[in-house]
Amino acid sequence: MKHGKKYNASAAKYDLTKKYDVASACKMVQDMKYAKFDETIECHISLRLEKNATVRDTLVFPNQFRGEKKVLVFCKGDKVKEALDAGAAFAGEEYIDKVKDGWLDFDVAVATPDMMKDVGRLGMVLGRKGLMPNPKTGTVTPNVAQAVAELKKGRTEFRADKSGIVHIAVGKCSMDSEKVVENVNTLLSEISKRKPVGTANFVSSVSVSSSMGPGVWVDYKEGE
Structure with a gap:
Protein backbone atom coordinates (compact mmCIF):
# COMPACT_ATOMS: atom_id res chain seq x y z
CA MET A 1 0.00 0.00 0.00
CA PHE A 65 -12.74 11.38 25.26
CA ARG A 66 -16.07 11.80 23.48
CA GLY A 67 -18.92 14.22 23.92
CA GLU A 68 -21.87 13.22 26.06
CA LYS A 69 -24.28 10.89 24.27
CA LYS A 70 -27.93 11.70 23.63
CA VAL A 71 -29.85 8.69 24.92
CA LEU A 72 -33.33 7.69 23.76
CA VAL A 73 -35.31 5.28 25.94
CA PHE A 74 -38.29 3.41 24.52
CA CYS A 75 -40.49 2.93 27.59
CA LYS A 76 -43.85 3.78 29.11
CA GLY A 77 -45.50 4.53 32.43
CA ASP A 78 -43.27 5.31 35.41
CA LYS A 79 -40.18 4.34 33.39
CA VAL A 80 -40.45 7.56 31.38
CA LYS A 81 -39.80 9.76 34.42
CA GLU A 82 -37.12 7.34 35.66
CA ALA A 83 -35.27 7.60 32.34
CA LEU A 84 -35.53 11.39 32.11
CA ASP A 85 -34.45 11.84 35.74
CA ALA A 86 -31.37 9.70 34.99
CA GLY A 87 -30.41 12.01 32.13
CA ALA A 88 -32.02 10.54 29.03
CA ALA A 89 -32.54 13.12 26.30
CA PHE A 90 -35.77 11.46 25.18
CA ALA A 91 -38.09 8.84 26.68
CA GLY A 92 -41.49 7.45 25.85
CA GLU A 93 -43.37 5.10 23.55
CA GLU A 94 -44.32 7.88 21.13
CA TYR A 95 -40.75 7.88 19.80
CA ILE A 96 -41.43 4.60 17.98
CA ASP A 97 -43.56 6.46 15.43
CA LYS A 98 -41.03 9.31 15.22
CA VAL A 99 -38.19 6.91 14.41
CA LYS A 100 -40.42 5.08 11.92
CA ASP A 101 -40.85 8.44 10.15
CA GLY A 102 -37.07 8.91 9.94
CA TRP A 103 -36.20 10.85 13.10
CA LEU A 104 -32.76 9.80 14.40
CA ASP A 105 -31.58 12.70 16.56
CA PHE A 106 -29.96 10.50 19.23
CA ASP A 107 -26.73 8.56 19.71
CA VAL A 108 -27.89 5.40 21.47
CA ALA A 109 -31.23 3.72 22.13
CA VAL A 110 -32.39 1.80 25.20
CA ALA A 111 -35.63 -0.15 25.56
CA THR A 112 -37.48 -1.85 28.36
CA PRO A 113 -38.27 -5.54 27.62
CA ASP A 114 -42.00 -4.89 27.29
CA MET A 115 -41.33 -2.41 24.46
CA MET A 116 -39.25 -4.72 22.27
CA LYS A 117 -42.26 -6.16 20.43
CA ASP A 118 -42.88 -2.69 18.98
CA VAL A 119 -39.25 -1.57 18.82
CA GLY A 120 -38.38 -4.72 16.85
CA ARG A 121 -40.46 -3.37 13.98
CA LEU A 122 -37.90 -0.58 13.61
CA GLY A 123 -35.17 -3.03 12.62
CA MET A 124 -34.85 -1.66 9.09
CA VAL A 125 -34.24 1.83 10.48
CA LEU A 126 -32.26 1.20 13.66
CA GLY A 127 -30.40 -1.87 12.43
CA ARG A 128 -28.71 -0.04 9.55
CA LYS A 129 -27.42 2.59 11.96
CA GLY A 130 -26.31 0.13 14.65
CA LEU A 131 -28.86 1.62 17.05
CA MET A 132 -31.09 -1.36 17.75
CA PRO A 133 -31.34 -2.09 21.50
CA ASN A 134 -29.79 -5.42 22.39
CA PRO A 135 -29.79 -7.33 25.70
CA LYS A 136 -26.18 -8.43 25.04
CA THR A 137 -25.04 -4.83 25.29
CA GLY A 138 -27.29 -3.90 28.19
CA THR A 139 -29.58 -1.69 26.13
CA VAL A 140 -32.65 -3.87 26.66
CA THR A 141 -33.24 -3.70 30.38
CA PRO A 142 -35.91 -2.88 32.99
CA ASN A 143 -33.29 -0.84 34.87
CA VAL A 144 -33.32 2.16 32.58
CA ALA A 145 -31.81 4.54 35.14
CA GLN A 146 -28.65 2.45 35.46
CA ALA A 147 -28.38 1.97 31.70
CA VAL A 148 -28.74 5.69 30.99
CA ALA A 149 -26.22 6.62 33.69
CA GLU A 150 -23.61 4.20 32.34
CA LEU A 151 -24.15 5.27 28.75
CA LYS A 152 -23.73 8.93 29.66
CA LYS A 153 -20.49 8.05 31.45
CA GLY A 154 -19.27 6.58 28.17
CA ARG A 155 -20.22 2.92 28.16
Whole structure:
Protein backbone atom coordinates (compact mmCIF):
# COMPACT_ATOMS: atom_id res chain seq x y z
CA MET A 1 0.00 0.00 0.00
CA LYS A 2 1.31 3.42 -0.98
CA HIS A 3 1.32 6.21 1.58
CA GLY A 4 1.87 9.95 1.41
CA LYS A 5 5.03 11.84 2.35
CA LYS A 6 3.73 12.86 5.77
CA TYR A 7 2.80 9.29 6.65
CA ASN A 8 6.17 7.94 5.52
CA ALA A 9 8.07 10.68 7.36
CA SER A 10 6.11 9.87 10.50
CA ALA A 11 6.66 6.12 10.17
CA ALA A 12 10.42 6.65 9.74
CA LYS A 13 10.75 7.91 13.31
CA TYR A 14 10.63 4.42 14.82
CA ASP A 15 11.24 0.78 14.01
CA LEU A 16 7.66 -0.34 13.44
CA THR A 17 8.61 -3.96 12.89
CA LYS A 18 9.22 -4.36 16.64
CA LYS A 19 6.74 -4.74 19.49
CA TYR A 20 6.57 -2.27 22.38
CA ASP A 21 4.93 -2.16 25.79
CA VAL A 22 1.57 -0.37 25.95
CA ALA A 23 2.98 2.86 27.39
CA SER A 24 5.71 3.14 24.76
CA ALA A 25 3.35 2.25 21.92
CA CYS A 26 0.82 4.91 22.92
CA LYS A 27 3.49 7.61 23.24
CA MET A 28 4.85 6.66 19.81
CA VAL A 29 1.41 6.92 18.22
CA GLN A 30 0.95 10.39 19.69
CA ASP A 31 4.42 11.44 18.56
CA MET A 32 3.77 10.23 15.00
CA LYS A 33 0.53 12.22 14.67
CA TYR A 34 0.68 14.54 11.69
CA ALA A 35 -2.90 15.54 10.82
CA LYS A 36 -4.08 19.05 11.70
CA PHE A 37 -7.14 17.75 13.58
CA ASP A 38 -7.14 15.91 16.89
CA GLU A 39 -6.77 12.33 15.68
CA THR A 40 -8.51 9.46 17.43
CA ILE A 41 -6.30 6.70 18.84
CA GLU A 42 -7.53 3.24 17.93
CA CYS A 43 -6.75 -0.21 19.28
CA HIS A 44 -6.95 -3.33 17.12
CA ILE A 45 -7.00 -6.73 18.84
CA SER A 46 -6.87 -9.94 16.82
CA LEU A 47 -8.46 -12.91 18.61
CA ARG A 48 -8.29 -16.64 18.04
CA LEU A 49 -11.95 -17.58 17.81
CA GLU A 50 -13.68 -20.79 16.88
CA LYS A 51 -15.66 -20.81 13.64
CA ASN A 52 -18.83 -18.70 13.91
CA ALA A 53 -17.82 -17.58 17.43
CA THR A 54 -17.58 -13.94 18.40
CA VAL A 55 -16.87 -11.64 21.33
CA ARG A 56 -19.32 -8.86 22.09
CA ASP A 57 -19.80 -6.82 25.25
CA THR A 58 -19.54 -3.34 26.70
CA LEU A 59 -17.15 -1.45 28.97
CA VAL A 60 -16.75 2.00 30.50
CA PHE A 61 -13.33 3.53 29.88
CA PRO A 62 -11.80 5.21 32.95
CA ASN A 63 -10.93 8.26 30.87
CA GLN A 64 -13.56 9.66 28.52
CA PHE A 65 -12.74 11.38 25.26
CA ARG A 66 -16.07 11.80 23.48
CA GLY A 67 -18.92 14.22 23.92
CA GLU A 68 -21.87 13.22 26.06
CA LYS A 69 -24.28 10.89 24.27
CA LYS A 70 -27.93 11.70 23.63
CA VAL A 71 -29.85 8.69 24.92
CA LEU A 72 -33.33 7.69 23.76
CA VAL A 73 -35.31 5.28 25.94
CA PHE A 74 -38.29 3.41 24.52
CA CYS A 75 -40.49 2.93 27.59
CA LYS A 76 -43.85 3.78 29.11
CA GLY A 77 -45.50 4.53 32.43
CA ASP A 78 -43.27 5.31 35.41
CA LYS A 79 -40.18 4.34 33.39
CA VAL A 80 -40.45 7.56 31.38
CA LYS A 81 -39.80 9.76 34.42
CA GLU A 82 -37.12 7.34 35.66
CA ALA A 83 -35.27 7.60 32.34
CA LEU A 84 -35.53 11.39 32.11
CA ASP A 85 -34.45 11.84 35.74
CA ALA A 86 -31.37 9.70 34.99
CA GLY A 87 -30.41 12.01 32.13
CA ALA A 88 -32.02 10.54 29.03
CA ALA A 89 -32.54 13.12 26.30
CA PHE A 90 -35.77 11.46 25.18
CA ALA A 91 -38.09 8.84 26.68
CA GLY A 92 -41.49 7.45 25.85
CA GLU A 93 -43.37 5.10 23.55
CA GLU A 94 -44.32 7.88 21.13
CA TYR A 95 -40.75 7.88 19.80
CA ILE A 96 -41.43 4.60 17.98
CA ASP A 97 -43.56 6.46 15.43
CA LYS A 98 -41.03 9.31 15.22
CA VAL A 99 -38.19 6.91 14.41
CA LYS A 100 -40.42 5.08 11.92
CA ASP A 101 -40.85 8.44 10.15
CA GLY A 102 -37.07 8.91 9.94
CA TRP A 103 -36.20 10.85 13.10
CA LEU A 104 -32.76 9.80 14.40
CA ASP A 105 -31.58 12.70 16.56
CA PHE A 106 -29.96 10.50 19.23
CA ASP A 107 -26.73 8.56 19.71
CA VAL A 108 -27.89 5.40 21.47
CA ALA A 109 -31.23 3.72 22.13
CA VAL A 110 -32.39 1.80 25.20
CA ALA A 111 -35.63 -0.15 25.56
CA THR A 112 -37.48 -1.85 28.36
CA PRO A 113 -38.27 -5.54 27.62
CA ASP A 114 -42.00 -4.89 27.29
CA MET A 115 -41.33 -2.41 24.46
CA MET A 116 -39.25 -4.72 22.27
CA LYS A 117 -42.26 -6.16 20.43
CA ASP A 118 -42.88 -2.69 18.98
CA VAL A 119 -39.25 -1.57 18.82
CA GLY A 120 -38.38 -4.72 16.85
CA ARG A 121 -40.46 -3.37 13.98
CA LEU A 122 -37.90 -0.58 13.61
CA GLY A 123 -35.17 -3.03 12.62
CA MET A 124 -34.85 -1.66 9.09
CA VAL A 125 -34.24 1.83 10.48
CA LEU A 126 -32.26 1.20 13.66
CA GLY A 127 -30.40 -1.87 12.43
CA ARG A 128 -28.71 -0.04 9.55
CA LYS A 129 -27.42 2.59 11.96
CA GLY A 130 -26.31 0.13 14.65
CA LEU A 131 -28.86 1.62 17.05
CA MET A 132 -31.09 -1.36 17.75
CA PRO A 133 -31.34 -2.09 21.50
CA ASN A 134 -29.79 -5.42 22.39
CA PRO A 135 -29.79 -7.33 25.70
CA LYS A 136 -26.18 -8.43 25.04
CA THR A 137 -25.04 -4.83 25.29
CA GLY A 138 -27.29 -3.90 28.19
CA THR A 139 -29.58 -1.69 26.13
CA VAL A 140 -32.65 -3.87 26.66
CA THR A 141 -33.24 -3.70 30.38
CA PRO A 142 -35.91 -2.88 32.99
CA ASN A 143 -33.29 -0.84 34.87
CA VAL A 144 -33.32 2.16 32.58
CA ALA A 145 -31.81 4.54 35.14
CA GLN A 146 -28.65 2.45 35.46
CA ALA A 147 -28.38 1.97 31.70
CA VAL A 148 -28.74 5.69 30.99
CA ALA A 149 -26.22 6.62 33.69
CA GLU A 150 -23.61 4.20 32.34
CA LEU A 151 -24.15 5.27 28.75
CA LYS A 152 -23.73 8.93 29.66
CA LYS A 153 -20.49 8.05 31.45
CA GLY A 154 -19.27 6.58 28.17
CA ARG A 155 -20.22 2.92 28.16
CA THR A 156 -18.94 1.60 24.85
CA GLU A 157 -19.63 -1.57 22.91
CA PHE A 158 -16.81 -3.71 21.59
CA ARG A 159 -17.18 -6.70 19.29
CA ALA A 160 -15.06 -8.87 17.06
CA ASP A 161 -15.68 -8.59 13.32
CA LYS A 162 -15.90 -11.55 10.94
CA SER A 163 -12.11 -11.78 10.93
CA GLY A 164 -11.98 -12.02 14.73
CA ILE A 165 -10.59 -8.51 15.18
CA VAL A 166 -11.84 -5.95 17.68
CA HIS A 167 -11.46 -2.38 16.38
CA ILE A 168 -12.22 0.32 18.93
CA ALA A 169 -11.32 3.94 19.72
CA VAL A 170 -9.44 4.33 23.01
CA GLY A 171 -8.61 8.02 23.15
CA LYS A 172 -7.46 11.18 21.41
CA CYS A 173 -3.94 12.28 20.50
CA SER A 174 -4.42 15.39 22.64
CA MET A 175 -4.98 13.33 25.82
CA ASP A 176 -2.33 12.68 28.44
CA SER A 177 -0.53 9.55 27.36
CA GLU A 178 -1.10 7.94 30.77
CA LYS A 179 -4.86 8.21 30.30
CA VAL A 180 -4.69 6.55 26.90
CA VAL A 181 -2.55 3.77 28.39
CA GLU A 182 -5.10 3.25 31.15
CA ASN A 183 -7.88 2.95 28.58
CA VAL A 184 -5.94 0.42 26.51
CA ASN A 185 -5.13 -1.68 29.58
CA THR A 186 -8.80 -1.59 30.63
CA LEU A 187 -9.82 -2.83 27.19
CA LEU A 188 -7.24 -5.64 27.20
CA SER A 189 -8.38 -6.71 30.65
CA GLU A 190 -12.02 -6.83 29.56
CA ILE A 191 -11.17 -8.77 26.40
CA SER A 192 -9.15 -11.31 28.38
CA LYS A 193 -12.14 -11.96 30.66
CA ARG A 194 -14.04 -13.26 27.60
CA LYS A 195 -11.43 -15.90 26.89
CA PRO A 196 -13.16 -19.27 26.30
CA VAL A 197 -12.20 -22.01 28.75
CA GLY A 198 -9.36 -24.10 27.42
CA THR A 199 -8.30 -21.57 24.77
CA ALA A 200 -4.56 -20.92 24.60
CA ASN A 201 -3.18 -17.63 23.27
CA PHE A 202 -6.64 -16.11 22.91
CA VAL A 203 -5.17 -12.71 21.98
CA SER A 204 -3.20 -13.20 18.80
CA SER A 205 -1.95 -9.63 18.32
CA VAL A 206 -2.50 -6.07 19.51
CA SER A 207 -1.71 -2.80 17.78
CA VAL A 208 -2.48 0.87 18.31
CA SER A 209 -2.60 3.69 15.79
CA SER A 210 -4.00 7.14 15.23
CA SER A 211 -6.71 7.85 12.64
CA MET A 212 -4.19 8.76 9.97
CA GLY A 213 -0.87 7.51 11.31
CA PRO A 214 1.13 4.26 11.28
CA GLY A 215 0.28 1.37 13.57
CA VAL A 216 2.50 0.21 16.42
CA TRP A 217 2.61 -3.42 17.57
CA VAL A 218 2.05 -4.00 21.28
CA ASP A 219 4.03 -6.63 23.14
CA TYR A 220 1.11 -8.17 25.00
CA LYS A 221 1.07 -11.46 26.87
CA GLU A 222 -2.11 -12.92 28.34
CA GLY A 223 -2.30 -12.71 32.08
CA GLU A 224 -0.39 -9.43 32.31
